[in-house]
């Protein structure tokens with residue numbers, strides 16, 4: 001095939017592949033957390049924004065003293081910006097205020113791991129991650 005004929009074919013193939021690749025990463029990630037939560041406990045009955053809010057605002061004793069809660073860095077208002085102890089501004093976590101958030105599952109996982117360790121002194125469970133994400137997606 002000459003390059004001139006290969007290009008339209010390639011473009012068509014890409015156009016057909018893209019919608020599949022772009023299928024709602026937020027819902028996919030929530031579904032994966034739900035599957036893991038169900039595997040951990042057969043009593044799992046769905047995520048709860050109320051539990052997610054509690055997780056976000058509660059003070060924990062197991063992590064770093066300067067960051068006892070998610071709100072230590074993310075601020076008390078999910079729709080407003082936060083600030084880390086080092087002074088770095090963090091954009092709002094609420095989806096309504098930061099529509100580009102939670103579209104990169106690897107980024108979400110990376111920060112859950114790091115931040116849950118900072119705040120709780122351990123990784124968050126799939127149930128906790130799903131609850132927290134459900135809370136933020138509804139804010």
Ligand code: HEC
Pocket residue numbers: 055056067069070071072073074084085088090091100101102103104107108111112115116118119120132
């Ligand atoms: C020590 C400061 C700090 C604390 C405490 C903290 N975070 Fe974060 N968090 C950040 C920073 C910095 C980022 C990355 C910057 C950004 O995404 O704007 C981030 C990003 C995230 C992201 C990724 C968001 C995205 O757009 O994909 C998630 C999820 C998250 N945090 C969850 C939590 C949860 C849950 C807690 C409480 C258990 C928490 N964070 C506590 C500083 C913190």
